[in-house]
Amino acid sequence: MKNKHLTVFNELHDQLLNYPRDTLWDKYLQIIVNEQLRKIEYSDEGFEPEKMSRQQIYAKAKKIDEKRVDSQTAKNAVKTSKLELTLAAFIDDQPDCKRAFIDLGYQPIIVTSASGGGSKNKTLIWMDIEVIESEDVAQEQIDESSVVESDEELEDTEDVSSIIYERKATSDIKLSLLVRLFFKKGELKMLSVSGISLMLLLMLSALLDIVIVIYSILVLLLLSDLPSFKLWQAMVFVVFIPFAYLNWRYFLMPLQSLPRHRVIKAPMFFANINADNTDIEMYRNKDKLNIARITEFTAVCPICSGVIELANGKPDQKQPLVGRCKEAPHAHVYSFDRMTMKGYFLSIKDYSVNNVLGL
């Protein structure tokens, strides 16, 4: 029996690697199957499942300390019925994967400890295998188990119409060299020595952009009157024009909209090269002084559990800044409200809850 578990879990492990989706639910599945495999490795006897609490799974997926996860957060984030659905859908959606398990005669399933009802009883989650007898029988078994499970999580009906954003702690954000030069712990008072010097630097670079463009155009226009100036020398100046444009368009333009938009995507040089997502937020402190802060807003996509990051609203949305799911950036789109930290679904209208869950 032990070998059966080993082969089935190994197969699932490989399939999850072959069809990677960067979503929380897939990560949960990976964590659960990895833990089962680790346990099998160290046991000589029959299969003993490695039972995990929701906190353990959540902490591993988020790569944080288990002690920092409170049970309610974990309960909201790791729903057993959704785990079962994700696993079944993962197997069903990949023909190769389905085939592989039919060949083995077994498929992996999510098992949970029946919670005793008391709040102290933690639900434990693990993975087991079941025989694939025939399509109908397997279907019935799944239906039965979901009926038993559903009374525990009846109130947790899926709502994909809104999301709640999280703000990353400043201490968790990797700061770039430019930011570290001017920002103190990721924050910059605009009316301070470093704030004003950064402003001056930015103005200087804007001025430099204008000078480059004007100078290059003048050189080109007066080329015939400048006998010592060769064409290739003039071309060198022309090459600077795109640089000036890039600096203007992608560095200075986004920054100048910060006071009005309050939150912008960090332009180049503000974000650390290793970090692919950084936002700048401007807020007023108690003295009504503007402070720019390096931060990051993310949310979990309620449709696919991928990561939602702030992105440009263009071209499909009216708002300048929206939350886009990394896995489906043009279908899973939400609004962003920095005060309530909430977002509402903006994409295709007919994307109702039933359609999304395939019910």
Ligand SMILES: [Zn+2]
């Ligand atoms: Zn999504």
